[in-house]
Structures are given as C-alpha cells and as structure tokens.
Amino acid sequence: MSGTRGPRRVRAEVDHMRCVSNAMCVTIAPGVFAHNDQRQSEVVDSEGGTPEAIIEAAENCPTSAITVTDAVTGETLFP
C-alpha cells in the first residue's frame, strides 16, 4: 500500500430540509446523486464520481444542502 497515491475517498450527504430540487448536483455528478420520488437529491453512490466532482457539486448547490467529508478521516471538505 505504501507509495500508492489515489484520489481521496469522500462521503456526501444531502440535507433534505435544504434541497430545492434544482438538480445541479445530478448534472455535475450523475453517478453520485439522483432524485428520489419526492424530487429530492439523494446520494446513490459516494464512489460514483471523482471526489473533485462531488465537491464541485456541493459548491454549486444553491442552498448548500450537500456536506462533503473525507471518508477516512471524517474531515469536513465542504462547506
């Protein structure tokens, strides 16, 4: 394992009290986010996109409904 460098693994969560269903996150990271029956965004696969795409989706959410943390350390990456 030592010497290997891979992208860091991240975990995303959506606050459904904030999500306004504009699908920005689904557009930016379609393998990660999808709308449920209530047109709320849900994380379907935290590894369905690059960490960069997940953070970009969080940055572009108009209501900052998406929280991104490092899956290993728990460090908050966004917001």
Ligand code: SF4
């Ligand atoms: S970008 Fe934010 S508000 Fe829009 S669907 Fe995703 S979580 Fe909801």
